[in-house]
Amino acid sequence: MSAVPHDVAHGHDHHDDHHHGPTGLMRWITATNHKDIGTMYLIFSFIMFLSGGVMALTLRAELFQPGLQVVQPEFFNQLTTMHGLVMVFGAIMPAFVGFANWMLPLMVGAPDMAFARMNNWSFWLLPPAAILLIGSFFVPGGATAAGWTLYAPLSVQMGMGMDMAIFAIHIMGASSIMGAINIVVTILNMRAPGMTLMKMPLFCWTWLITAYLLIAVMPVLAGAVTMVLTDRHFGTTFFNAAGGGDPVLYQHVFWFFGHPEVYIMILPAFGIVSQIIPTFARKPLFGYASMVYATASIAILSFVVWAHHMFTTGMPAKTQIFFMYATMLIAVPTGVKVFNWIATMWRGSMTFETPMLFSVGFIFVFTLGGFTGLMLSIAPVDIQYQDTYFVVAHFHYVLVAGSLFALFAGTYYWLPKWTGYMYDEKLGKRHFWLSMIFFNVTFFPMHFLGLAGMQRRVPDYNPMFADFNELATVGAFGFGLTQLLFAYVIIKCIRGGEKATAQVWEGAEGLEWTVPSPAPHHTFEVPPVFEAKGHHH
Amino acid sequence: MNAQTIEKYFVPEPSIYPIIGSISLLLLGTGASFWVNSLAAGPWITALGFAVLLYMLFGWFGAVIRESETGKYGKNVDSAFRWSMGWFIFSEVMFFAAFFGTLFYVRVISVPDLGSEVGQIFWPGFKAAWPSAGPHATEAFESMTWVGKSTLAIVAVIAAAAMLTFAHGPMEKGKKGQLQIMLGLTLLIVVLLLASLSVSWVPVINTALLLASAVTLTWAHWSIRQGNRGQFNLFLALTLLLGVVFLGCQVYEYVHAYSELNLKLTSGVYGATFYMMTGFHGLHVTIGAIMLAVMLARSLSGHFTKDRHFAFEAAAWYWHFVDYVWLLLFVVVYIL
Numbered sequence: 001m002s003a004v005p006h007d008v009a010h011g012h013d014h015h016d017d018h019h020h021g022p023t024g025l026m027r028w029i030t031a032t033n034h035k036d037i038g039t040m041y042l043i044f045s046f047i048m049f050l051s052g053g054v055m056a057l058t059l060r061a062e063l064f065q066p067g068l069q070v071v072q073p074e075f076f077n078q079l080t081t082m083h084g085l086v087m088v089f090g091a092i093m094p095a096f097v098g099f100a101n102w103m104l105p106l107m108v109g110a111p112d113m114a115f116a117r118m119n120n121w122s123f124w125l126l127p128p129a130a131i132l133l134i135g136s137f138f139v140p141g142g143a144t145a146a147g148w149t150l151y152a153p154l155s156v157q158m159g160m161g162m163d164m165a166i167f168a169i170h171i172m173g174a175s176s177i178m179g180a181i182n183i184v185v186t187i188l189n190m191r192a193p194g195m196t197l198m199k200m201p202l203f204c205w206t207w208l209i210t211a212y213l214l215i216a217v218m219p220v221l222a223g224a225v226t227m228v229l230t231d232r233h234f235g236t237t238f239f240n241a242a243g244g245g246d247p248v249l250y251q252h253v254f255w256f257f258g259h260p261e262v263y264i265m266i267l268p269a270f271g272i273v274s275q276i277i278p279t280f281a282r283k284p285l286f287g288y289a290s291m292v293y294a295t296a297s298i299a300i301l302s303f304v305v306w307a308h309h310m311f312t313t314g315m316p317a318k319t320q321i322f323f324m325y326a327t328m329l330i331a332v333p334t335g336v337k338v339f340n341w342i343a344t345m346w347r348g349s350m351t352f353e354t355p356m357l358f359s360v361g362f363i364f365v366f367t368l369g370g371f372t373g374l375m376l377s378i379a380p381v382d383i384q385y386q387d388t389y390f391v392v393a394h395f396h397y398v399l400v401a402g403s404l405f406a407l408f409a410g411t412y413y414w415l416p417k418w419t420g421y422m423y424d425e426k427l428g429k430r431h432f433w434l435s436m437i438f439f440n441v442t443f444f445p446m447h448f449l450g451l452a453g454m455q456r457r458v459p460d461y462n463p464m465f466a467d468f469n470e471l472a473t474v475g476a477f478g479f480g481l482t483q484l485l486f487a488y489v490i491i492k493c494i495r496g497g498e499k500a501t502a503q504v505w506e507g508a509e510g511l512e513w514t515v516p517s518p519a520p521h522h523t524f525e526v527p528p529v530f531e532a533k534g535h536h537h
Numbered sequence: 538m539n540a541q542t543i544e545k546y547f548v549p550e551p552s553i554y555p556i557i558g559s560i561s562l563l564l565l566g567t568g569a570s571f572w573v574n575s576l577a578a579g580p581w582i583t584a585l586g587f588a589v590l591l592y593m594l595f596g597w598f599g600a601v602i603r604e605s606e607t608g609k610y611g612k613n614v615d616s617a618f619r620w621s622m623g624w625f626i627f628s629e630v631m632f633f634a635a636f637f638g639t640l641f642y643v644r645v646i647s648v649p650d651l652g653s654e655v656g657q658i659f660w661p662g663f664k665a666a667w668p669s670a671g672p673h674a675t676e677a678f679e680s681m682t683w684v685g686k687s688t689l690a691i692v693a694v695i696a697a698a699a700m701l702t703f704a705h706g707p708m709e710k711g712k713k714g715q716l717q718i719m720l721g722l723t724l725l726i727v728v729l730l731l732a733s734l735s736v737s738w739v740p741v742i743n744t745a746l747l748l749a750s751a752v753t754l755t756w757a758h759w760s761i762r763q764g765n766r767g768q769f770n771l772f773l774a775l776t777l778l779l780g781v782v783f784l785g786c787q788v789y790e791y792v793h794a795y796s797e798l799n800l801k802l803t804s805g806v807y808g809a810t811f812y813m814m815t816g817f818h819g820l821h822v823t824i825g826a827i828m829l830a831v832m833l834a835r836s837l838s839g840h841f842t843k844d845r846h847f848a849f850e851a852a853a854w855y856w857h858f859v860d861y862v863w864l865l866l867f868v869v870v871y872i873l
Contacts, residue, residue, distance in 0.1 A: 021551045030551035112548045114617045121555035128563035167566035185620045223635025233573040235803035244671030244806035246647035
């Protein structure tokens with residue numbers, strides 16, 4: 001595909017290069033510019049990533065040896081809970097929204113997001129939520145220790161920190177819903193003339209479907225935690241058998257949100273990888289249409305698999321079998337994607353710059369996580385795996401090696417477009433290899449620990465698990481320190497370096513590569529004309 | 538295609554209102570956390586949060602209305618508003634879905650389970666039936682149990698909902714006669730409902746009120762499309778009145794339930810689902826009524842034309858949504 005570049009079609013307007021309006025702190029507080037807001041999302045999510053990371057390292061330090069050394073069990077439980085909540089709602093989700101903010105208007109040729117002011121609010125709701133969440137560590141009783149899933153009846157019994165977490169979730173939910181509506185409307189309503197839905201970059205497709213999932217399930221989570229709140233303080237008995245309710249009901253409502261949530265955190269990652277691989281294979285994406293349909297199938301299936309998180313709660317066998325097969329079915333569209341990525345690379349003129357390294361690495365480790373997911377979906381086997389480190393290994397393979405690696409890939413891919421400079425390729429590659437090695441050192445042993453029966457969310461363990469735990473802790477600290485290198489590469493790139501061209505990458509295609517690097521403050525104030533070259537040659 | 542023919546999309550200037558909204562939600566979240574834990578500062582911080590929220594809403598919506606009235610919004614912005622309102626209502630549908638799902642679960646799974654053979658081991662003598670306050674209920678209560686012709690009521694509600702929905706076809710096409718027939722039939726169903734069911738029963742009156750309000754609202758919509766502002770104001774005011782009377786009836790119903798039926802929020806899972814579902818619905822009726830009131834005020838100060846009145850349409854969509862939620866509540870909470 002090709003497009004008439006902004007500055008060719010309209011004469012490059014230097015007025016657009018500069019930011020007008022409030023300066024200093026007020027520029028960021030009152031921002032209605034999608035690029036400024038995208039930057040804030042990315043910085044916020046990185047800060048939360050480091051906070052959640054410190055929590056994780058504290059956990060790993062405690063687990064370095066059997067017995068209790070570093071923290072008390074109560075605090076350990078608070079840390080496991082908050083690590084999950086902070087990483088899911090504070091780091092991964094906002095990071096993808098940051099990418100959406102920066103890239104969607106550039107990709108579809110829109111001047112900004114559909115609702116620029118609301119976009120600002122979506123972002124600025126996150127700091128208050130983070131203050132409530134992190135602040136809950138400092139109230140009597142500490143933060144909630146019910147696990148990130150906040151299962152009743154445990155969540156009904158916690159102290160004030162639990163209420164703060166509930167309200168934080170309400171606020172983050174409002175932020176997500178507004179952000180998602182903004183994204184859906186931007187994609188559906190603001191595409192450049194000529195860009196039909198089936199000609200959109202795949203990142204737009206995956207975000208469109210993700211945003212739909214967000215709008216569908218965030219309100220359900222709000223309902224779930226609201227019922228926890230009324231059970232805690234207003235005498236309702238939704239999750240109390242004595243009053244005719246059922247603690248398992250909470251799990252149903254939560255996982256009706258929770259399973260689509262898992263795809264909310266991975267579909268945009270699929271989108272990023274689907275942008276990067278064709279660029280560095282210098283071939284169009286293989287099976288574009290099947291990618292779209294696979295994404296949509298995953299989204300639809302995500303609504304009928306939730307009870308696979310609950311195989312040990314005592315469901316009827318028929319129900320277990322339904323959820324087991326429905327879950328296995330998801331492997332089909334996911335497999336379509338993996339094979340499409342591989343087919344895109346097949347006989348391509350490949351080079352392995354950092355974004356490509358992370359993308360190929362993503363395919364490898366994410367697929368491993370997918371396979372363990374398939375193992376977990378088998379109901380009779382899951383009874384052994386439930387609540388062990390096997391589950392921890394599984395979801396870190398899809399969330400860290402999946403979502404996070406894709407975020408790294410996307411950052412390196414678009415960083416020159418954002419800053420106008422090339423990042424340090426050598427350091428980027430080093431970041432990749434260190435991340436890849438330390439990630440596997442940390443999480444691969446957890447498979448064995450889980451299969452051998454080590455329980456998750458417990459600060460102490462049988463001494464027979466000591467060796468693998470030592471290894472995992474060493475890996476975790478290595479992984480954590482490696483991320484400081486990532487921060488260094490980004491700061492270095494912002495401060496200067498080799499000038500980036502508009503296209504940045506030789507094989508890159510799409511509207512975002514037709515504007516100069518760094519992208520001017522305002523782009524596509526008048527929609528560009530988009531002409532598709534077609535996906536096949 | 539010539540780029541010059543494409544209209545420019547309106548992007549607002551930097552705005553202070555979002556951060557004010559965020560401060561308000563931080564205050565509300567903190568205040569509510571304090572309040573439910575009986576800390577003295579709780580109610581004050583919450584009240585302050587509401588005050589800041591109110592300031593934000595006035596300022597922000599004021600800015601949007603000014604931009605709209607000064608013609609800054611083109612066709613593209615209009616269609617963005619339409620998409621967004623639709624998706625927002627979808628999120629509300631999903632919020633209620635969580636509670637409808639909960640009601641389904643307790644009635645079909647958790648309460649029958651407690652009375653099953655296995656349940657008897659833990660709660661000997663508990664008989665599973667609906668309404669239920671669970672095996673450990675300490676206080677007796679009366680439910681809002683229905684004593685009428687269930688099938689008739691359900692058919693009437695579905696017919697009215699269908700009639701209202703289809704009435705929007707003739708309205709879009711400008712066919713007055715057809716529209717009048719369909720709205721008339723809806724009103725007829727309302728009258729039949731009142732006559733054949735227990736008239737003294739508040740939920741029936743409430744159903745009739747909301748159905749009638751949907752009819753008056755649709756007629757208001759017809760009027761503005763014809764450019765008949767007087768009639769628009771009249772029927773919009775009538776809709777608002779019916780909504781307010783509905784809320785009054787609901788307050789009466791709650792007082793009656795607490796004082797005479799001993800039915801409380803704490804009356805086991807029946808009380809919990811009853812009050813949470815009707816309560817959240819009532820809250821949404823309140824929000825819808827505020828929207829309609831704002832639309833009335835705007836119309837009185839000369840806003841809206843027969844071609845440009847999406848703010849009103851959005852409020853109308855929302856009102857119809859709370860209306861349909863009520864009809865479903867009426868069937869599954871009160872009748873079945």
